[in-house]
Amino acid sequence: MRKLTTVSVIAAAAFALVGCSDPQSTPTAQQSDSAAASGNTKTAITSFDVSTIPTVDEIAALVPQAIKERNILRNGASTDYAPGEFRAEDGQTPVGYDIDIVKALARVMGLSDGVTTHAEFPTILPALGTKFDVAASSFTITDERIQQAHMISYVNVGSAFAVAKGNPKKFDPTNVCGSTIGVQNGTFQHEYAQELSKKCVTEGKKEIKVMPLDLQTDVATKVVGGQYDATFADSTVVGYSIELSQGALEQVGDVIEALPQGIAVAQNDEALTQAVQKAMQYLMDKGYLTKILAAYGAQNAALSNAEVDPVQQ
Structure with a gap:
């Protein structure tokens, strides 16, 4: 964004x-x-x-x-x-x-x-x-x-979450505390996920493991491979990643901050x-x-x- x-x-x-x-x-x-x-x-x-x-x-x-x-x-x-x-x-x-x-x-x-x-x-x-x-x-x-x-x-x-097909990690976009989320380094979503993690800790919940990488493709690969629970990116970037993955990724939850x-x-x-x-x-x-x-x-x-x-x- x-x-x-x-x-x-x-x-x-x-x-x-x-x-x-x-x-x-x-x-x-x-x-x-x-x-x-x-x-x-x-x-x-x-x-x-x-x-x-x-x-x-x-x-x-x-x-x-x-x-x-x-x-x-x-x-x-x-x-x-x-x-x-x-x-x-x-x-x-x-x-x-x-x-x-x-x-x-x-x-x-x-x-x-x-x-x-x-x-x-x-x-x-x-x-x-x-x-x-x-x-x-x-x-x-x-x-x-x-x-x-x-x-x-x-x-x-806006911003959206994507997970591996079938959501094998059972990622819940409405309850992200304790999850491992991949983001592209320096993006709006990187900062937003860090703020969400701080909120989780303030509320006595587990922090989010925010995993920033330079390339969104690398983030997507780790989501498909099971290393990350989800990726968080611009909604258009998520849609594009899904298109290129030929169905190996899918969006979960609504687009936010649109x-x-x-x-x-x-x-x-x-x-x-x-x-x-x-x-x-x-x-x-x-x-x-x-x-x-x-x-x-x-x-x-x-x-x-x-x-x-x-x-x-």
């Missing part, structure tokens, strides 16, 4: 998770040779073919002339956060559901392509309107970010904001957003209403 104070960085895990073919090929298949925590020799992720999405003329008419003339929707993303945005096996090509969503938005808006360029996370929003037209990079919508840019909501991401994420557009670009909002709503209404997310096991994150600058509770 990318927040202002805590950034969950997948970084090198992206390469351990997936080695990708050209995301523009048909069909688009992303091949993993890492066994993705399941013991399988290969796992395939087949991205939804966004070339099947039609242009919607009334939405295309809203696109600013400069973007129409360029014929490309430029996206800035920090490509270190699987499954939203990461890099293919070549270490360069951006892939992930946010990359696919930008391409889908471009299709609806009558543009030839949506192109994602890597940028360091803190530099993206300030570059809107100059270097980038939009920013799809797992931006959690916050009041502070709404002061910097318009945010169009599209997914709701917040909407948004596509960012420059505050002074009302025309593009309206075009992106309507294009996103179209993707939602026609089921395309869910199909794009489903390839990465993230279909449950899809929202049904694309709001501009939604008020945070």
